[in-house]
Structure formats: structure tokens, C-alpha cells
Amino acid sequence: MVSLGARDELFSFHEFSLIHRIIDQLGVAVAQDIVVPPGDDAAVWATSSPGNLIVASVDAMTAGVHWLEGSESTMTSLDVGWRAVAASVSDIAAMGATPKMLLISLTLSEFTSSVFVDELVQGISDACLFHGVKVAGGDVVKGNANGISITVIGETEHSVDNRILRRDSAKVGDIVVVTGRLGGSAAGLSLIRSAGEIEQSMEILTRRHRRPEARVGAGRKALLAGALCAIDVSDGFLQDLGHVASASEVDIEVICDDVPLEASAVTLLGRSKALDLGLGGGEDYELALIFAEELFKDIEQGSDTELTVVGRVVEKIADGAAVRALDSQGEIYHPAIRGWDHGN
Amino acid sequence: MVSLGARDELFSFHEFSLIHRIIDQLGVAVAQDIVVPPGDDAAVWATSSPGNLIVASVDAMTAGVHWLEGSESTMTSLDVGWRAVAASVSDIAAMGATPKMLLISLTLSEFTSSVFVDELVQGISDACLFHGVKVAGGDVVKGNANGISITVIGETEHSVDNRILRRDSAKVGDIVVVTGRLGGSAAGLSLIRSAGEIEQSMEILTRRHRRPEARVGAGRKALLAGALCAIDVSDGFLQDLGHVASASEVDIEVICDDVPLEASAVTLLGRSKALDLGLGGGEDYELALIFAEELFKDIEQGSDTELTVVGRVVEKIADGAAVRALDSQGEIYHPAIRGWDHGN
Numbered sequence: 001m002v003s004l005g006a007r008d009e010l011f012s013f014h015e016f017s018l019i020h021r022i023i024d025q026l027g028v029a030v031a032q033d034i035v036v037p038p039g040d041d042a043a044v045w046a047t048s049s050p051g052n053l054i055v056a057s058v059d060a061m062t063a064g065v066h067w068l069e070g071s072e073s074t075m076t077s078l079d080v081g082w083r084a085v086a087a088s089v090s091d092i093a094a095m096g097a098t099p100k101m102l103l104i105s106l107t108l109s110e111f112t113s114s115v116f117v118d119e120l121v122q123g124i125s126d127a128c129l130f131h132g133v134k135v136a137g138g139d140v141v142k143g144n145a146n147g148i149s150i151t152v153i154g155e156t157e158h159s160v161d162n163r164i165l166r167r168d169s170a171k172v173g174d175i176v177v178v179t180g181r182l183g184g185s186a187a188g189l190s191l192i193r194s195a196g197e198i199e200q201s202m203e204i205l206t207r208r209h210r211r212p213e214a215r216v217g218a219g220r221k222a223l224l225a226g227a228l229c230a231i232d233v234s235d236g237f238l239q240d241l242g243h244v245a246s247a248s249e250v251d252i253e254v255i256c257d258d259v260p261l262e263a264s265a266v267t268l269l270g271r272s273k274a275l276d277l278g279l280g281g282g283e284d285y286e287l288a289l290i291f292a293e294e295l296f297k298d299i300e301q302g303s304d305t306e307l308t309v310v311g312r313v314v315e316k317i318a319d320g321a322a323v324r325a326l327d328s329q330g331e332i333y334h335p336a337i338r339g340w341d342h343g344n
Numbered sequence: 345m346v347s348l349g350a351r352d353e354l355f356s357f358h359e360f361s362l363i364h365r366i367i368d369q370l371g372v373a374v375a376q377d378i379v380v381p382p383g384d385d386a387a388v389w390a391t392s393s394p395g396n397l398i399v400a401s402v403d404a405m406t407a408g409v410h411w412l413e414g415s416e417s418t419m420t421s422l423d424v425g426w427r428a429v430a431a432s433v434s435d436i437a438a439m440g441a442t443p444k445m446l447l448i449s450l451t452l453s454e455f456t457s458s459v460f461v462d463e464l465v466q467g468i469s470d471a472c473l474f475h476g477v478k479v480a481g482g483d484v485v486k487g488n489a490n491g492i493s494i495t496v497i498g499e500t501e502h503s504v505d506n507r508i509l510r511r512d513s514a515k516v517g518d519i520v521v522v523t524g525r526l527g528g529s530a531a532g533l534s535l536i537r538s539a540g541e542i543e544q545s546m547e548i549l550t551r552r553h554r555r556p557e558a559r560v561g562a563g564r565k566a567l568l569a570g571a572l573c574a575i576d577v578s579d580g581f582l583q584d585l586g587h588v589a590s591a592s593e594v595d596i597e598v599i600c601d602d603v604p605l606e607a608s609a610v611t612l613l614g615r616s617k618a619l620d621l622g623l624g625g626g627e628d629y630e631l632a633l634i635f636a637e638e639l640f641k642d643i644e645q646g647s648d649t650e651l652t653v654v655g656r657v658v659e660k661i662a663d664g665a666a667v668r669a670l671d672s673q674g675e676i677y678h679p680a681i682r683g684w685d686h687g688n
Contacts, residue, residue: 035397035506039591041438041576042401044500044508050395053379056480056497057386058447062487094385103402105449105493136400143406144489149449151495153400156388162379164388232385247383 018140021114022106022121029125031101031134043136045101052155053164057091059084060149063109069146074192077116079210080148081123087234088150089131090214090285094232096165096223097156099216101136102128104150107143120148131214156223165223165230170248170290174229176311177289177296178260179215182237183274184208186281186337187265202264212285217304219287225298227291236282238323238335241311244290245322254279254311254325256333273336279325280337362484365458366450366465373469375445375478387480389445396499397508401435403428404493407453413490418536421460423554424492425467431578432494433475434558434629438576440509440567441500443560445480446472448494451487464492475558500567509567509574514592514634518573520655521633521640522604523559526581527618528552530625530681531609546608556629561648563631569642571635580626582667582679585655588634589666598623598655598669600677617680623669624681 023030023038031037036044047054063069067080075083085102092099104124108117128135133152156164188209191202198206219230229248233240238254245252256275265274290313291299300307316322320332327333367374367382375381380388391398407413411424419427429446436443448468452461472479477496500508532553535546542550563574573592577584582598589596600619609618633643634657644651660666664676671677 036399036439036508036510040511041435041574042399042441042496042498044397044399044439044441044506046395046397046502047391050502051390053388053390054398054445054497055380055386055388056445056447056495058449058481058483058493058495060449060451060483060485060493062451062485064488065486091385095380095388097386097388101398101400103400103495105402105404105495107404107406107451107491107493137402139402139404139493141404141406141491142409143491144408145487147451147485147487147491149402149404149451149483149493151400151402151447151449152386153398153497154386158390158394162388164380166380167384230385 022140025118025121026125026135029128029135031136034136038135038137043101045136047155049157051158053158055092055095055097055154055156056151057088058149058151059088059091060147063146074189075210077119078123081120082127082211084148084150085124085127085131086212086214086285088152089133089216090232090234092152092154093214093216093219094165094230094287095156096219096230097154098220099131099133099152099154101153102133102150103136104138104148106138106140107147108140109143109145112146131216163223163228165219165227167229167231167244168247169228170244170250170313172250172313172315174290174313175293175296175309176241176252176254176313177307178310179218179286179289179305179307181260181262181306182284182286183265183278183281184262185212185283186277187262187269187274191268202268205262205264208262208284214285215287215305218289218307221303222289222291222299225295227289227295227299229290231288232285233288234283234285236280237288238279238325241288241323244288249316251314251316252311252323253314254323256325256327258308258310260306260308276335276337279335366484369462369465370469370479373472373479375480378480382479382481387445389480391499393501395502397502399436399439399441399498399500400495401432402493402495403432403435404491407490418533419554421463422467425464426471426555428492428494429468429471429475430556430558430629432496433477433560434576434578436496436498437558437560437563438509438574438631439500440563440574441498442564443475443477443496443498445497446477446494447480448482448492450482450484451491452484453487453489456490475560507567507572509563509571511573511575511588512591513572514588514594514657516594516657516659518634518657519637519640519653520585520596520598520657521651522654523562523630523633523649523651525604525606525650526628526630527609527622527625528606529556529627530621531606531613531618535612546612549606549608552606552628556627558629559631559649562633562651565647566633566635566643569639571633571639571643573634575632576629577632578627578629580624581632582623582669585632585667588632593660595658595660596655596667597658598667600669600671602652602654604650604652620679620681623679
């Protein structure tokens with residue numbers, strides 16, 4: 001759990017000694033074998049192949065907004081570190097690129113314990129090893145509240161037509177495919193908040209909330225097979241598909257019955273509530289992959305992730321929502337939950 | 345001035361509309377002509393030449409620590425934005441690399457006004473244009489205090505021996521050269537804090553504090569001429585030289601009389617106090633360049649920055665400080681101010 005105690009030996013907060021402590025804690029997650037490893041003014045490395053494109057994104061989380069501290073906490077500081085990495089890496093996965101290096105910016109309040117910092121960094125390290133990225137640098141500053149901001153820098157092959165998974169390249173007739181299962185994170189959070197004992201069969205839900213896994217393999221596979229469009233659906237499935245629809249100037253229809261839900265969430269909450277969380281709960285860090293139907297077999301074969309066709313790209317119509325969830329009668333279904341705004 | 349008022353139309357804080365507002369405010373500082381400009385899951389771009397090395401660093405600033413808000417404020421929010429960019433770019437300059445892209449992570453408290461955000465972003469935009477970098481992406485989150493974290497990604501030419509300006513490559517006999525003049529930022533801050541009217545002749549000092557300029561040209565010129573060692577001295581000149589001495593396993597002697605000080609700082613504070621600020625005041629964002637004496641003429645010729653030889657790399661001695669400031673009698677001089685720890 002996030003430990004908020006009296007000041008301990010950490011604060012002191014001497015930047016240089018704290019950075020050494022963090023580097024030690026990161027262990028093999030530190031990029032030691034690059035041209036200039038952490039410890040200089042900046043880190044320096046070569047791309048895997050000369051001419052590869054650079055892919056970069058930043059994602060921030062703050063205490064009290066993205067996670068709670070103290071007795072209301074719904075995750076350990078290990079989880080906070082893991083999630084921060086997974087959330088950032090997911091943006092690179094959504095481009096079909098390979099994440100390579102992280103830069104970590106930590107803001108620590110003077111009331112933070114060294115246990116919090118050690119566990120946060122351990123969670124970062126674990127997630128780095130899982131996702132195959134290394135830490136190339138960072139900064140640690142004092143602030144009024146704890147916060148973490150992670151920049152991920154990845155790469156992808158250069159091609160004459162700059163092929164990459166974009167939001168604006170969905171085409172009428174494309175299928176909409178989702179990785180993994182939706183709604184697990186939101187169901188897990190609701191379970192944690194219920195504060196009762198959590199049955200073993202439900203632990204997959206809390207794991208989805210606390211230890212999301214970015215779908216790097218699925219994004220790469222889709223890009224290499226010829227897909228051109230994807231988005232990370234962590235702000236809520238329908239809401240994020242809305243960004244694709246808007247950027248691509250198309251409409252998207254989603255078949256509610258086809259949306260893959262966590263079986264445990266359906267058991268726990270019933271199909272209707274589980275569906276609402278799947279369509280709008282957010283924070284699943286799955287990808288929506290949008291491509292021509294004939295590519296599906298190729299992308300699915302040997303995939304490290306479950307892939308489910310959940311909808312189709314259609315012509316834009318003048319009125320109404322650009323993204324329409326359809327129930328078993330073909331009627332438009334309005335889930336009770338809207339998307340997640342990271343600002344809120 | 346940093347405006348802290350009641351909530352205004354901004355908060356609301358809807359992430360997507362705020363991001364659009366920020367992108368509008370950034371104007372031509374947004375990297376619109378890259379492979380994937382801001383607006384997708386991640387930004388994508390090509391290096392200037394295939395095979396160039398990637399150079400990256402992150403630097404954070406928080407309200408109440410790195411700048412003050414309200415009536416105690418010593419800089420406008422325009423200045424905060426400018427400084428955040430210059431501080432980050434300076435780390436890339438210290439490697440001899442070319443800064444290219446920024447990723448901005450903003451944490452905004454709900455008591456922040458839209459004027460603060462607009463001005464902060466305008467300051468970022470101004471500094472981007474000045475330093476020749478573009479904004480490739482960002483994230484905006486709500487938090488308990490305002491903060492800004494900037495990742496700069498640059499590049500440099502690949503060479504067989506991975507030539508770049510490192511901390512660990514100072515050699516006995518090398519000269520120590522500093523760009524610009526030292527102590528101006530700390531003198532400017534002391535002037536601002538004195539709260540009197542500031543004479544026009546002293547405005548260079550407040551400018552050094554509020555609008556530092558990263559020495560990208562000097563770093564590039566040094567690297568291309570064959571230099572191998574440099575450091576950004578923003579934590580305090582002697583303290584940062586200590587990192588070079590430690591990493592390179594050498595000692596460094598600095599001749600106090602040769603340290604270039606702002607004339608206005610000497611006028612304002614006297615030579616002795618101005619020297620102390622020059623040696624330990626920090627936040628000047630100048631570079632210490634360390635190289636063989638025969639390179640000096642080549643590096644100085646046509647330089648866009650004043651370059652001054654201030655010391656020399658010597659054999660490591662067993663006892664005593666690794667970095668020694670020497671007065672006109674050749675005695676070790678102990679400035680009254682130690683270095684700056686960004687954590688404090």
C-alpha cells in the first residue's frame with residue numbers, strides 16, 4: 001500500500017543520492033548498454049536499424065487524481081509504477097511501433113516515505129522488463145504532491161509511404177477488432193472499492209486494474225500485416241473509437257453482443273453492467289485495430305493476444321452519433337457510462 | 345505575473361478541449377510537418393539523416409519549488425514556460441547534439457487560471473522558436489499543484505567511435521572553457537527579490553534569470569571540432585565541474601580571476617559576491633567545455649557565444665577537493681555559496 005508516514009531518512013531529499021538510489025532499485029531495467037547510459041546530461045542511443053522512425057509519447061499520473069494515497073488507496077505503489085509504464089507503452093503499441101526507452105519524471109512531496117519511492121520504482125522496473133523497455137533517464141523534483149510522468153520513445157521501420165497505425169486511416173468496410181477483453185479494469189476497481197474479501201476467481205479483475213499489459217505484440221503484428229489504423233482505448237472504448245471516426249471522417253458500428261467481456265465481470269456484475277464498463281469504463285489499455293477483413297486471419301495467426309471482431313466502419317451519416325453501439329435488435333444502445341477523461 | 349484566481353472557464357478542465365487550446369496557443373511551435381504530428385497516440389518523425397543517434401533528456405519544474413506563485417513570484421508564467429524549455433534544451437546542448445522535439449507534461453491544479461496556462465504555453469512557444477525545437481506531443485493532467493516536465497529529444501551524427509560530449513572524457517592537460525558569463529541568473533534573482541525599481545542597466549541580470557538561453561551552437565561547434573567533454577553548469581559551476589572530475593577521475597583547477605562575470609553583477613554586488621554567485625549560484629544554463637588547448641581557436645572562431653578559458657584539468661591528487669578555485673595568490677578559494685540542488 002502507499003505508505004504516507006512521517007518524514008524518514010529519504011527527505012533529506014538530496015537529488016543526487018536519491019537518483020543513485022533509484023538507479024540501484026531499477027536494476028537491470030536501466031539502459032546500461034547504450035552509447036551514453038543514464039548519468040550524463042542526456043542519454044544517447046542508436047535505433048535498431050539506421051533510418052528507423054522515432055515514435056514518442058508522454059503520459060502523466062498524479063496522486064489524488066489517478067491514484068489515491070492512504071486508506072482510500074486502491075493499489076500499491078508497486079501497481080502505480082507498473083501502470084504508469086504500461087499506460088505510456090500502450091501509446092507506442094497503438095502506433096504499431098516497438099517501445100525502446102523510457103524517461104521518468106518523478107515529483108515527490110516531502111511527506112513521501114522512502115518505501116513509497118522504492119516500491120514505485122520496483123513497479124516501474126517490473127513493467128519495463130515485462131514490456132521490453134529500458135530506462136534511459138529521468139529527473140526527480142520536490143513538489144506539493146506525488147506525480148509521475150513517463151515519456152516512451154520507440155521506433156518503427158521507415159517505409160516510402162510512412163506506414164504506421166494512425167487514427168485517420170479507417171476506411172469504410174474495414175472491420176473493428178479489439179485485443180483482449182474490455183471492462184476488466186473498471187470491474188476490478190469497483191470490486192476493490194467494495195472493500196470485501198476478493199475471491200480467487202475474481203483476481204483477474206483486480207489484476208486488470210492494477211497490472212494492465214500494453215499490447216505491443218498485437219500492434220506490431222497488425223502493422224506488419226498491412227493494417228493502417230489503430231487507437232489505444234484506455235479512455236473508454238466508444239469514446240476512443242469516436243476519435244478514429246472523427247479523424248477518419250467515417251462512422252463506426254459496434255455490435256454489443258460481440259464485445260469480449262471478462263467472464264468474471266459478467267459473473268460479478270451481470271452482463272448489462274459488465275457491457276457498460278466494457279464500452280465506457282476505460283483504463284483497459286487494449287487496442288482497437290481497424291483494417292480490411294482479409295487481413296484478419298494473418299494478424300490473428302500466432303497472435304499473443306485474443307483478437308475479436310466487434311464492429312465495422314461505415315459511411316458517415318449526417319445526423320446522430322459517429323460511433324453507434326447496436327443491441328441484438330439492431331437498435332442503438334446507450335451505455336450508462338461515458339468515457340474516461342484523464343483530467344478528471 | 346502568475347495569476348492565481350478563482351476558478352474560471354478553464355476548469356471545467358476537459359482534457360481534450362484544453363489540449364486543443366494549448367495546441368492553438370503553441371502555434372507554429374507545433375511539429376506539424378512530421379510523419380505523425382501531435383493528435384495521435386504518439387508522434388512519429390524521421391531523424392535528419394538515417395543512422396543519427398537519438399539524444400534524450402527530461403527536466404521538471406514545480407510551483408512552490410522552482411518558481412513561486414502569487415505575490416512572491418519572481419517571474420511571469422511566460423518566463424516559467426521559457427525557462428522550462430531552455431533548461432531541458434541545455435542538457436542536449438551539453439552533449440553537442442541538436443535538439444529537435446519536445447514532449448510536454450503539464451500538471452495543473454484546479455485553482456489555476458486560464459491566463460496562467462495561456463502565458464505558460466506562450467513562453468514555451470517563444471523558447472521553442474528561439475531554440476529551433478518543435479512540440480511533438482504532451483499530456484495534461486489535474487494535480488494538487490502546477491508542474492511542468494519537458495522531455496527533449498535530439499540527435500547527433502553517428503561515428504565509429506560514438507563521439508559525443510560526455511562527462512567522463514576530460515584528460516589531464518585539457519583546458520576548461522565556459523560559455524557566456526556566470527552568476528547573472530543568481531544576481532538577477534537577488535535583484536528581483538530586493539523588490540526595488542530595476543535600472544535599465546541591470547535588466548540583463550533579470551533577463552539571465554528569467555530568459556536563459558541554452559548554448560546549442562557552442563556545444564555543436566565544440567563536438568564538431570573534436571571536443572569530447574562538456575557539462576551543463578546549471579547546478580552551480582564548481583559543483584557541476586565536480587561531476588566531470590569524478591566521472592573522468594581527474595582534478596580541475598579554476599582561476600577565479602579568469603571567471604567571466606556579468607559586469608552589471610559586479611557593479612551591483614561587488615566583485616567578491618558576484619564571483620561567489622558565478623562559482624556557485626547556478627541556473628546560468630551555460631556550458632563548461634573541456635578539450636585540448638589546440639582546439640580553442642577553431643571552436644572560438646565564428647562562435648555565437650563568448651568563450652573563456654577559466655581553468656585546466658590536472659592529475660588527481662589523493663586528498664582535498666577534486667575541483668579547486670584558485671585566487672590571485674594561487675591559494676584555494678572557498679566561495680560562500682555551494683551548488684544548487686534542484687530537489688531543494
